[in-house]
Amino acid sequence: MDHDSLARRHAALREAARAGLVGPDAPVAGFVDVTGVREAARELRAAFAGPAPVLHTFAVKAASLVPVLELLNEEGVGCEVASPGELELARAAGVPASRIVLDSPAKTVAELRDALAHGIAVNADNPQELARVDALLAEGPTDSPLGVRVNPQVGTGSIGAMSTATATSKFGVALRDPGAEDWLVRQYVERPWLTRLHTHTGSQGVALELMAESVRIVYGLAERINREVGGQQVDTIDIGGGLPVNFEGEEITPRFAAYAKLLRETVPGLFDGRYTIVTEFGRSLLAKQGFVAALVEYTKTSGGRRIAVTHAGAQVATRTVFVPDSWPLRVAAFAPDGTLKESPDLVQDVAGPCCFAGDLVARARTLPELSPGDLIALWDTGAYYFSTHFAYNSLPRPAVHGFWTDDEGRTRFATIRRGQSLAELLAESGAAESGALKGAGEPPLVRR
Ligand SMILES: *Cc1c(COP(=O)(O)O)cnc(C)c1O
Helix, strand or coil, X not given: CHHHHHHHHHHHHHHHHHHCCCECCECEEEXXXXXXXXXXXXXXXXXXXXXXXXXXXEEHHHCCCHHHHHHHXXXXXXXXXXXXXXXXXXHHCCCCHHHEEECCCCCCHHHHHXXXXXXXXXXXXXXXXXXXXXXXHHHCCCCCCEEEEEECCCCCCCCHHHCCCCCCCCCCEECCCCCHHHHHHHHHHHCCCEEEEECCCCCCCCCHHHHHHHHHHHHHHHHHHHHHHCCCCCCEEECCCCCCCCCCCCCCCCCHHHHHHHHHHHCHHHHCXXXXXXXXXXXXXXXXXXXXXXXXXXXXXXXXXXEEEECCCCCCCHHHHHCCCCCCCCEEEECCCCCECCCCEEEEEEECCCCCCCCEEEEEEEEECCXXXXXXXXXCCCCCCCCCCCCHHHCCCCEEEEEEECCCCCEEEEEEECCCCHHHHHHCCCHHHCCCXXXXXXXXXXCC
């Protein structure tokens, strides 16, 4: 299956080059393997199937593209949203409120009111947010399932910025702080409408055992609350996302099945049917189903180092460029016609188009010798890359295309997002406000 994925991507790159979806007229583009997305969603559903009811949601921030959300919705995966924009994307994709979860550390009153009016599940992040929910419920009833996000403070993974369950994390109610657990249990006892508990111990770089330990702690908290209220008040446990992705090779590891198995062993009670499980995977569903392709514009030598200047840099590979050691990417080299390059290897830097020195997607990488007109692919970039554009240098958001193979074995494409036009770029850069500062704040004339 992993091998099929590589073959599909090679075929897509060849066809994309032939069709001009990437090349001199489209120097950078994103691609999504539709078959791969469907397979990943099915694998996820199979891994968690029964006996407990499960609601799978996709963390929209990982691939904020409406057609991708529609595709996942078709495969039975709803949306986890964390901003009004992400909520609007989920709605535009036709995802029903019953399959949307709103988590965000900074929900405004207006956002909370909107969610409660539409029956969207909300996980409160902190005591102040819980007080806001109290006030909104005093205005009128809601169909929204409501819960609290808990930070079990289990510790850190290998990437600090990605570890959400550290002792001092900004997310959720810190369960191990003095008095916190008793306080939280009291909040549930006083509010029969608090029926969910949420935790997300992610993301990339966090060990599966640590994630499972978080879920075990939250499950134990649910059991305690239900004991104290004398019934099944907490009926849903949201285990978040955070499954890491193998950026080093083709192999999909860990698999959803491995994580589900570990959870079934660590927290058997979670699966016995008394609780509904909610999941919020992002990267693990999409990363390996997408890639960035870009044109090599120039090659040069600097201080003895060969450099390929391409059109894929910080604007589409932001984390890789700014934190290269934590987010290395595999780079593949192709001829202008999209065929894999077999030329001898050469140590090269692969640079992007942005005007700062660190704009490199790979440093001192051994690759077939790149020449102007060649193409590169950045594998495993289906999540948090082309969909999470960084508007440096007023570079436009690139087009994103979905691909699949038709009955005759031909690669087909559909545009998921058009490339941003210069007119659109101007519009989001204040062009309509042109003249707004003319004469404003001029130095006052010296008074005589
Ligand atoms: C980002 C996020 C996710 C998804 O994380 P991945 O590492 O992409 O799986 C899920 N839940 C919440 C609350 C998040 O913030």
